[in-house]
Amino acid sequence: MIAFASNLAQPASGVDSPELANISDRLAALLELLYQHYGIESLYIGAGSSLAILDHCLFADPLVMRDLDIFVCFGQEMTAETAHEMGRRLASAETGEFSAHDVRPRRRANPELPTEAAYNYNAGFGLFLIDKARQILDLTVFHSHQDMLLNGIMNVDKVRIKVSRKRSLVQQLSHLNDDTPLSLRQADVEDEFHGYHSWRSESAELINEFDVKRAPLQTTMRIIRTFAKFARPTISESTKQRLGTLMAANEPNSTAFYTVRGLIKLLADRHAAWELQLLREIGGIPKIGGIARQHLTKYFQLADRFGHQSTGVQQLRQAIREDLLRLEHEMKLQGAV
Structure with a gap:
């Protein structure tokens, strides 16, 4: 009850x-x-x-x-x-x-x-x-x-x-x-x-898996951002496993624009480091695609070096945000979105 x-x-x-x-x-x-x-x-x-x-x-x-x-x-x-x-x-x-x-x-x-x-x-x-x-x-x-x-x-x-x-x-x-x-x-x-x-x-609940199947990467980032709004961001193992299964079973139906925009929003969040780690655990990073992935690889190497030191996380977040903002601008100039 x-x-x-x-x-x-x-x-x-x-x-x-x-x-x-x-x-x-x-x-x-x-x-x-x-x-x-x-x-x-x-x-x-x-x-x-x-x-x-x-x-x-x-x-x-x-x-x-x-x-x-x-x-x-x-x-x-x-x-x-x-x-x-x-x-x-x-x-x-x-x-x-x-x-x-x-x-x-x-x-x-x-x-x-x-x-x-x-x-x-x-x-x-x-x-x-x-x-x-x-x-x-x-x-x-x-x-x-x-x-x-x-x-x-x-x-x-x-x-x-x-x-x-x-x-x-x-x-x-x-x-x-x-x-x-x-x-x-x-x-x-x-x-x-x-x-x-x-x-x-x-204690938010996932109630619409059908929409996750429509665009697993895009919607998973949105779900992660929802959990990150809590004072103590957490997600149950069962929900994490469900998202991982949906991510693995469905091809991303998202354009590069929505992928980049979703990441930019995520990186502006207070708990961005937690969100990025969760996205990687669920299997979202390999799904991001060519443009974003080649830039994110070096940043996760930096993340391992920085650990969870607050200054390092801030530097990591700012570096990724700046790079992705440039990517979004270039995509618009090239008519890719």
Whole structure:
């Protein structure tokens, strides 16, 4: 039986913070534009953003996010052309500037389709609204609500906060008294796999192996980064073995760009050394591919020399990041991505 914390007698002070108010106002502006142009009356905060906001409201944790992850259900087929049009229409002083070169398909494994089609299914498109003074609005516009449900590999990925035009984010989160399922539902938090409890207890569960099979290297790096967000990063031997088996049995379905970008994100993490070691143990390093692999080899030799001395790890991380950033730039110039 799952036990939930319920020792909060009243809403935490984080609900009244200026940081949350800023996000609430920004989402209200975004929703008005979505309704004005497309008749869309609600959106979802997902991925790591929903967890960060709940931590802030319930436990007064600092609200620090580089991106604000937003899901929108379009209600019909979403195309690249429509995504570009939507980005231009949603751009404003309140929401941010549309980044036209960052519109990309959002591929998710769809078990309802035949194998080949299932692994190449495009569930929608992603676009960015950028304000240098605030979080990047990372929008994923799914064709449908059913397509949105394909998103997420771990149970912590499935926590979503639904926000509508009827009430602001601050208003709805003021109903939070604790992190029990009832309190979360009253604040329009969707958490069918008890992901928030897993997040707080640092025990995330792998629930979507099908999507790992779609792109084993790319998704394994994402999974490792999820575990590394815990105060004491750890992963069970059973999960490690499952990931290793999936990695060995499936060919990587990732472009060099996503491989390099995933590594750059990983290397910027606080526990990058732990993540790299785990990636190597699972068998991810040989799968990285020609371009990245020839550079990583010398860095793992350096890692053995440095050991786990803090200065050495910092030097290692910085060296790899700089090299991979150069690689990404060269790939873009060569039209490889």
